[in-house]
Amino acid sequence: MRTLISDWQMPRPGRNCTACTRAFEADEVFAARLYETPGGYERRDYCQSCTPAAEPGLVGAWKARRTAPTTKSAAPFDREVIYRFFLRLEGDERPAQVQFRFLLALLLWRKKVLKFMRAVTVADREQWEFGAAGAEETHRVVHPELDEAELERLSGQLEQLLTGGPDVLELPAVVEERADG
Ligand SMILES: [Zn+2]
Numbered sequence: 001m002r003t004l005i006s007d008w009q010m011p012r013p014g015r016n017c018t019a020c021t022r023a024f025e026a027d028e029v030f031a032a033r034l035y036e037t038p039g040g041y042e043r044r045d046y047c048q049s050c051t052p053a054a055e056p057g058l059v060g061a062w063k064a065r066r067t068a069p070t071t072k073s074a075a076p077f078d079r080e081v082i083y084r085f086f087l088r089l090e091g092d093e094r095p096a097q098v099q100f101r102f103l104l105a106l107l108l109w110r111k112k113v114l115k116f117m118r119a120v121t122v123a124d125r126e127q128w129e130f131g132a133a134g135a136e137e138t139h140r141v142v143h144p145e146l147d148e149a150e151l152e153r154l155s156g157q158l159e160q161l162l163t164g165g166p167d168v169l170e171l172p173a174v175v176e177e178r179a180d181g
Contacts, residue, residue, distance in 0.1 A: 013043045013161055014064055019050035024066040034060045034161060036096045040154055043161040059100040060085065079113045082162065083132075090139070099144040099154075105130055106155045107162070114139070 016023050017030065024030055024047065031046045035057040045064070046052045062085070086108060089101040105128065108114040114130040117138060121127070126143040146154070 014045060014066060016045070017047040017050055018044040019046055019052075022047060026066060028066045030064055030066070032062050032064045033058060034100075034158075036099070041157045041161055057096060059096045079108070079111055083108060083113055086139075095144070098142050099146070100158075102128075102141050102144050103151070103155050103158050105139070105141045106151070107159055110159075119143070 013032070014024065014030075024045070028047070030048065031052065033044050033046070033052055035042045035044065035055060036059050037057055041059075044052065062081075082104060086101060086104040089097055089104070092098070092101070105114055109116055109130065113133055115133060117129040117131050119126060119128050120140070122140070127140045128143055130139045130141060131137075132139065144151070
């Protein structure tokens with residue numbers, strides 16, 4: 001699998017609870033959260049006994065399940081789940097969510113779920129149009145104000161965080177609460 005960055009030093013996601021540091025057991029369901037930080041994206045996983053701390057920069061949350069350690073196969077990229085994640089961010093104007101949605105679109109494009117069609121400018125903002133493979137609809141995605149190198153870096157980070165663990169993504173829920181302040 002192609003990864004865009006090689007210097008990602010975070011512990012592999014989906015192994016331990018961020019709060020109590022307990023290692024997840026096989027088949028254990030836990031909550032995964034993705035934050036935007038000055039250094040890029042950061043993922044934190046929480047067991048069901050621990051409450052995630054209210055921290056700013058939350059861009060997404062989903063449930064994940066630790067797969068059995070005997071499972072040899074790499075974590076599958078769950079196209080369907082990440083596509084739904086992408087769809088639920090439509091119309092969300094918050095900058096962190098706009099950026100996150102664009103990166104999800106890049107990820108889905110790379111995985112051939114979305115197809116890039118064209119770049120358009122709407123109300124002075126660059127937007128990229130994507131078509132969904134095998135469907136009629138198109139999606140407009142606001143291009144965040146970041147340079148290509150930064151987008152590439154964040155995109156690689158995001159791919160590792162969403163797909164790099166031995167866990168399986170389940171039941172994604174874009175967080176509704178607002179990180180005000
Ligand atoms: Zn815990």
